Amino acid sequence: MGLITIAKTISRNVFGGPATRRYPAEPAKRYDLTRGRLVFEPENCRLCRICMLRCPTQAIVVERKERTWEIDHFRCITCGNCVDLCPANVLHLEPVYREPEADRPAKEFHRIPEPPPENADAGCETPGV
Ligand code: SF4
Numbered sequence: 345m346g347l348i349t350i351a352k353t354i355s356r357n358v359f360g361g362p363a364t365r366r367y368p369a370e371p372a373k374r375y376d377l378t379r380g381r382l383v384f385e386p387e388n389c390r391l392c393r394i395c396m397l398r399c400p401t402q403a404i405v406v407e408r409k410e411r412t413w414e415i416d417h418f419r420c421i422t423c424g425n426c427v428d429l430c431p432a433n434v435l436h437l438e439p440v441y442r443e444p445e446a447d448r449p450a451k452e453f454h455r456i457p458e459p460p461p462e463n464a465d466a467g468c469e470t471p472g473v
Pocket residue numbers: 388389390391392393394395396406429430431432433434435468
């Protein structure tokens with residue numbers, strides 16, 4: 345019995361093809377719960393810094409004065425915390441994998457556009473921040 349099981353295992357390993365994919369040459373498999381990558385839409389960002397303050401890996405840096413938003417994708421663990429907490433809904437998780445970092449820099453940088461004059465006072469006050 346044991347020998348038959350071993351023979352089946354050997355046969356499967358020899359003739360069954362590789363157990364891994366040749367990503368990125370072959371697309372990665374996606375599952376329903378795949379979180380993929382974090383996507384940021386800078387147009388409506390309020391620079392409130394909640395994403396930065398609540399990110400468990402300090403992957404995001406927001407500079408209000410310079411109006412910049414930056415993420416280090418090497419640090420991001422796609423936990424979704426910033427997505428849940430962003431008051432402007434400008435962060436979301438796409439169920440696709442990022443390109444390999446060799447093809448794309450790990451750091452993503454955005455300069456947040458100035459709001460139109462009539463909304464110049466618009467912003468997100470962050471209590472206790
Ligand atoms: S939490 Fe949302 S609105 Fe606030 S700085 Fe981050 S991305 Fe911008």
